[in-house]
Amino acid sequence: MVGHAGGATTVEVGMQVDRKIIEELEAIAKGCVRIDEPMARHTSLGLGGPVDIFVEPPDGAALKQCAALVAGEGIPLTVLGRGTNLLVRSGGLAGAVVTAGSAFTDLARTEDGIRAGSGIALTRILGFCVECGLSGLEGLAGIPGSVGGAVVTNAGSFGVSMGELLTEVVVFEPGGSSVSMPAGELAFEYRRSHLPGDSIVEVVSIALEAADPESVQVRQRETLEKKWKSQPAGMRSAGCVFRNPPGRSAGKIIDEIGLKGTRIGGAVVSDLHAGFILNDRGATAEEVEELIGLVRSRVREETGIQLELEVEIVGRRRH
Numbered sequence: 001m002v003g004h005a006g007g008a009t010t011v012e013v014g015m016q017v018d019r020k021i022i023e024e025l026e027a028i029a030k031g032c033v034r035i036d037e038p039m040a041r042h043t044s045l046g047l048g049g050p051v052d053i054f055v056e057p058p059d060g061a062a063l064k065q066c067a068a069l070v071a072g073e074g075i076p077l078t079v080l081g082r083g084t085n086l087l088v089r090s091g092g093l094a095g096a097v098v099t100a101g102s103a104f105t106d107l108a109r110t111e112d113g114i115r116a117g118s119g120i121a122l123t124r125i126l127g128f129c130v131e132c133g134l135s136g137l138e139g140l141a142g143i144p145g146s147v148g149g150a151v152v153t154n155a156g157s158f159g160v161s162m163g164e165l166l167t168e169v170v171v172f173e174p175g176g177s178s179v180s181m182p183a184g185e186l187a188f189e190y191r192r193s194h195l196p197g198d199s200i201v202e203v204v205s206i207a208l209e210a211a212d213p214e215s216v217q218v219r220q221r222e223t224l225e226k227k228w229k230s231q232p233a234g235m236r237s238a239g240c241v242f243r244n245p246p247g248r249s250a251g252k253i254i255d256e257i258g259l260k261g262t263r264i265g266g267a268v269v270s271d272l273h274a275g276f277i278l279n280d281r282g283a284t285a286e287e288v289e290e291l292i293g294l295v296r297s298r299v300r301e302e303t304g305i306q307l308e309l310e311v312e313i314v315g316r317r318r319h
């Protein structure tokens with residue numbers, strides 16, 4: 001499974017991990033394979049049970065080989081960016097998680113912007129934009145994800161979204177070869193992209209405008225300051241849990257019906273931004289999911305609006 005659009009995804013079947021496959025993965029990604037790795041270590045919510053196999057390939061070639069091996073064996077595959085848009089349930093994930101963070105890390109200036117590996121953090125990209133004097137991404141300041149995650153979720157804020165700035169996306173399907181696609185073919189929608197099949201984002205080209213580095217830095221800082229005032233910085237969350245309904249703000253709707261501060265166990269609706277659900281007192285994934293359900297049903301009862309998920313819920317329920 002490689003999740004591309006947001007929304008609930010559930011892997012129901014547990015896996016018996018074949019020792020031979022682990023050895024083959026070890027041979028490709030030496031010292032980078034872990035068994036029963038807690039996903040809580042790899043998500044911004046700090047939640048999630050173990051994944052059967054966790055691989056952190058050291059480079060792109062190793063990632064492709066690992067992904068091909070896993071997919072070829074019919075093992076469910078999840079590509080992980082920085083885990084900032086995921087709620088992983090306590091029963092963990094069946095199959096393998098392969099992380100892009102150490103694999104696709106190239107970053108270079110191009111004639112009309114930058115070319116960036118999918119494993120790079122957006123914050124690093126923003127720093128590079130200041131260094132090079134490139135404008136366009138300032139509205140994305142403060143989004144803690146990777147380039148790959150931002151492409152897949154078409155991350156955006158303050159009127160800018162990733163998809164609209166991309167010119168080219170190089171993807172590969174496990175076992176296949178790398179294909180360069182004009183970004184227009186990915187049919188970006190609000191917080192959604194349409195990558196072909198189970199493809200993995202490798203590298204992207206982003207079109208940006210030359211600008212005075214200082215003014216780029218000032219605009220990035222302005223974005224950050226607005227977010228620090230309106231969002232719970234430094235708390236464990238996965239950002240906005242719900243998509244904004246057309247023309248409305250999900251956070252405002254939740255606030256208007258008085259749900260700020262609503263709590264289930266260690267999970268609470270943020271007092272600062274009602275679209276954020278925080279793990280503030282050792283919540284379980286189930287408490288967060290229950291609170292999401294409660295917010296959705298209260299909003300439906302009071303307004304008739306069915307809130308859709310922006311956060312992606314994955315994994316097995318704990319038995």
Ligand SMILES: Cc1cc2nc3c(=O)[nH]c(=O)nc-3n(C[C@H](O)[C@H](O)[C@H](O)COP(=O)(O)OP(=O)(O)OC[C@H]3O[C@@H](n4cnc5c(N)ncnc54)[C@H](O)[C@@H]3O)c2cc1C
Nearest residue numbers: 003081082083084085145146148149150155156157201239
């Ligand atoms: C405090 C906070 C603030 C946030 N603010 C915003 C905001 O303003 N706007 C916004 O849009 N989002 C926001 N988010 C949500 C999140 O940061 C974004 O959705 C981000 O783009 C996710 O990137 P990631 O690397 O963490 O992806 P992950 O959570 O790791 O993965 C997300 C999805 O992308 C897939 N994926 C990741 N990398 C690849 C790859 N290389 N190839 C194929 N599939 C891949 C995963 O399988 C998964 O389906 C916020 C989150 C937090 C915690």
